Amino acid sequence: MLKADAEKAEAPEDLFDTMLPRELKLLILKTLLRIHAEETGNGRSCGEMNGRKELIRLSRVSKGWRHLCFDGQLWPLVELTPFAHLIHRDLFHSIVASALPCVRELRLRGMDSLFGATLAFALSTQDRPKYKCWELVTRTMWLPNLRSIDLRHCDSLTSSDISIIVSSAPSLRTINLKGVQAVDSEVIRAVAKSCRSLQCLDVSRCWKITLGDIVTLIRSMDAHQACAMQALHLGGIKSIGRYAGDFLPLIARCLVNLKTLDLQGCTYIFTCDFQRFGDVLDSLDRKSSITHLDLSGCAALKKDVFRHLKGRFPDLVKFELADLPYLFDGGRDEDGELVEFLRTTPKIQKLDLERTGERGGVTDRVLDLLAYGRTSDGDRVGKELVELRISAAKNVTPAGMVRVIKWCPNLRLFEADDTSADRSVIREIHKRSHTCPGILTVSMLDCHAITQHTHHSLHWAYRVRHGWTGWAATPFEYDTSEVMNTVTAEQISANVNVASNMMLKLPVIKTTWSWKDMKTVRDWRESRNVAELQHAKAKGLAAAAAAAAAAAADGGADGDADESAVAQGSGSGGRRSRLGRRRGSAASGLAMGAYGNANGSCTIM
Amino acid sequence: MELMDPRLPKTTASQDLHYIPDDKAVFACAKCSMVVALQDELCSRGFTATTGKAYLLNSTINTNLGKRDERKLLTGTHTCADIYCAKCNAVLGWKYIVAPTGEQKYKESRYILEKSKIVKENNW
Numbered sequence: 001m002l003k004a005d006a007e008k009a010e011a012p013e014d015l016f017d018t019m020l021p022r023e024l025k026l027l028i029l030k031t032l033l034r035i036h037a038e039e040t041g042n043g044r045s046c047g048e049m050n051g052r053k054e055l056i057r058l059s060r061v062s063k064g065w066r067h068l069c070f071d072g073q074l075w076p077l078v079e080l081t082p083f084a085h086l087i088h089r090d091l092f093h094s095i096v097a098s099a100l101p102c103v104r105e106l107r108l109r110g111m112d113s114l115f116g117a118t119l120a121f122a123l124s125t126q127d128r129p130k131y132k133c134w135e136l137v138t139r140t141m142w143l144p145n146l147r148s149i150d151l152r153h154c155d156s157l158t159s160s161d162i163s164i165i166v167s168s169a170p171s172l173r174t175i176n177l178k179g180v181q182a183v184d185s186e187v188i189r190a191v192a193k194s195c196r197s198l199q200c201l202d203v204s205r206c207w208k209i210t211l212g213d214i215v216t217l218i219r220s221m222d223a224h225q226a227c228a229m230q231a232l233h234l235g236g237i238k239s240i241g242r243y244a245g246d247f248l249p250l251i252a253r254c255l256v257n258l259k260t261l262d263l264q265g266c267t268y269i270f271t272c273d274f275q276r277f278g279d280v281l282d283s284l285d286r287k288s289s290i291t292h293l294d295l296s297g298c299a300a301l302k303k304d305v306f307r308h309l310k311g312r313f314p315d316l317v318k319f320e321l322a323d324l325p326y327l328f329d330g331g332r333d334e335d336g337e338l339v340e341f342l343r344t345t346p347k348i349q350k351l352d353l354e355r356t357g358e359r360g361g362v363t364d365r366v367l368d369l370l371a372y373g374r375t376s377d378g379d380r381v382g383k384e385l386v387e388l389r390i391s392a393a394k395n396v397t398p399a400g401m402v403r404v405i406k407w408c409p410n411l412r413l414f415e416a417d418d419t420s421a422d423r424s425v426i427r428e429i430h431k432r433s434h435t436c437p438g439i440l441t442v443s444m445l446d447c448h449a450i451t452q453h454t455h456h457s458l459h460w461a462y463r464v465r466h467g468w469t470g471w472a473a474t475p476f477e478y479d480t481s482e483v484m485n486t487v488t489a490e491q492i493s494a495n496v497n498v499a500s501n502m503m504l505k506l507p508v509i510k511t512t513w514s515w516k517d518m519k520t521v522r523d524w525r526e527s528r529n530v531a532e533l534q535h536a537k538a539k540g541l542a543a544a545a546a547a548a549a550a551a552a553a554d555g556g557a558d559g560d561a562d563e564s565a566v567a568q569g570s571g572s573g574g575r576r577s578r579l580g581r582r583r584g585s586a587a588s589g590l591a592m593g594a595y596g597n598a599n600g601s602c603t604i605m
Numbered sequence: 606m607e608l609m610d611p612r613l614p615k616t617t618a619s620q621d622l623h624y625i626p627d628d629k630a631v632f633a634c635a636k637c638s639m640v641v642a643l644q645d646e647l648c649s650r651g652f653t654a655t656t657g658k659a660y661l662l663n664s665t666i667n668t669n670l671g672k673r674d675e676r677k678l679l680t681g682t683h684t685c686a687d688i689y690c691a692k693c694n695a696v697l698g699w700k701y702i703v704a705p706t707g708e709q710k711y712k713e714s715r716y717i718l719e720k721s722k723i724v725k726e727n728n729w
Contacts, residue, residue, distance in 0.1 A: 108617075114617045322725065445651075512649060520664075
């Protein structure tokens, strides 16, 4: 008996569980998340995601810890995309159900095995729904704090699932449904009925909805809702019925604060629609507030559309008019219309005219306007120009390009593929890369005047790709020289006239010859596996490295052994996912070994 | 959860696909809007496929490779393999595996994506 007492006296006191109040425990976990978020690296879950994984692992300690780790305060943003292929639906249920009252952003991008039933049970406010039928369960869904939802690539949800989620979240600001094929007019009607403060709606390439649905949506909005609307992405939208012609005039009349209008690939927008748009603005004596207008691929537009756009968009910052080779036809003075339109947009920063100048229209006059043209008030037009794309422009001369590069002080990206660009342009870029404060990216692919000799006379350092670091960049296998955007003077040849301690930014120059000199990369899955292996080795996690090597050898794209711990359903420890079963008992041993001691007890705190 | 059908899939996503930040300029599959390549990886725009213009890219993501076969193209007989979108299995183009002459060697291990099958997204 004395021995038992002595043992009891020696057992360490668990101060964390007994003494600390809940708020302090949550603060400790929030700090843990912050520490993880500050780490960087090329592993699959470096940074924020590592913190989330840690939280999920910690939730398996005890029921009390599970309640703590899935507390709503730690999950204002539910983003599980990087390991969505490993998350069991029970774990998803636990996370979402406990984050329910506090969740502000739900990012469920890529969860294509997530069925409406699973989501409905997770989002239901009842602990154990009495109803056997999940459709009745959906009536108990209520998400008052949800501000943003991202359901891209969730292919297993039906349109009624999406409508119900939208209806149960009245304060939604951002809805991203790009490419979700289940979206149809039922979803749009649900949005019209329940979203009172919608700011951004993205339904690009949802093939089942039409412009008529969007017209219904805008018509059903009252003044408050219409003023709140800021971004509308409708790429590829079709148009059936007579209501479609009302679309642009309705935008002019109702959506007064609209900043982004994306109609990429919408072949049912005609010049007469823009004429009516202009007429409505004139009658209300107002200009449009749109700053980002995307009309790329709107093949039904004709070149007199510029007459109706002129002067209507004084705040236009980003204008996309790519991929319209039949807009201009080489007629007389057609570039004048484009020039007059651009003269009225002094704040223009990004301009995409790729392939639109294939038959004329994009000429030196346009470039000269951007280089030193002025508006009617005397403002310089191209002073804020950051990005200019004029690929395939037939009537642009190298001299015009040189002038644009020379006189636009903020130019960062210049794309002139398949034009007559030659060595004078390259010389100007060379001069410019000394004075340019940011990184200059120039693309001159397929330019026949740039020969191998011209290319090899580029005797200063440059790189071919704009590299960046992190897990997302692993399939591209960036070198350190492509990622580092600075180079010391010692590393470049003596021909460049710089001070020895000055750091230069490496410009990005893309020509056919620069690509021919580059090595090719492996298949994206292989690159990722290799990067994971290297990261695990670098971190010194020998066990994880061995498991990652086994994973690579398996031929699958699964994660390392730690992932299998995540994959197990949190409710039942005994049930293993498909991944866990393949690895066998080694997996759970590894998972515990990473954090506990040999006898399996958890000694985190 | 006994109320949930045990026949439903166990995990929330069926494939381990690659996602990149939303601010990069990309090319996406025209059918399912899955990102298949970065615009930064574009090597050339001057290729022609059966359906029209095609782009040569240094690398792609979220694609599956099909069977190898010998194809007679404008520039000679190349060994190619079809490229499929990993999500919707649409044929997007092909990958050059072996090119016949030294002139064409730069195409090896690079991908052709047909312009009609992809969508350019600047993500500005």
